[in-house]
Amino acid sequence: MSKEVRQVVEEYMPIYEGNHPPNVEGCYWVSPVQLLYASDGCDAEFYDMLFSVGSPDGMGRTPYRERQHHVSGDGTPACIVGHADCFTLYTLEQVDMAEGEVTYQTMTIVSGRKRAEGIVDYRLALIMVEKSADHGLLADQQVVRIFADGDGIARETEERP
Helix, strand or coil: CCHHHHHHHHHHCCCCCCECCCCCCEEEEECCEEEEEECCCCCCCCCCEEEEECCCCCCCEEEEEEEECCEEECCCEEEEEEECCEEEEEEEEEEEEHHHCEEEEEEEEEEEEEECCEEEEEEEEEEEEEECCCCCCCCCCCCEEEEEECCCEEEEECCCC
16 A cells, blocks of 8 residues: 555544454444545445454454445455554455456455444445456546444444355
């Protein structure tokens, strides 16, 4: 991530550091999804999102998977850092849409504070890294979009993405 992109991301969400992140293993609903920032001026509404964080492997990596409407990521391992109840998770996700006709890769950054009922102050940054020909369906490369849970908490759920 470039210095410029990191500065934009940090304006809209905290980036936590540290070697002792909280245990955020579980599945969470982000509803309603609220767009906080779009470098391309997008003002669309977005579907609610379900995501899961798996058990860390002891080396700072953890499985991460998300689903929004008919689009889901591939479950690429993520790096999670943080301290106390605060965490930031980073991953590169390869996504297939329209039965593989459109593919793209995004850098995904998630941050928040773990509580018993879920993740408060949930934030999600998506940075479009690359994409296949999409006929104008997706954001251009290097576009940054930052989202929040509109009611302030991504609630834990039993449903899996």
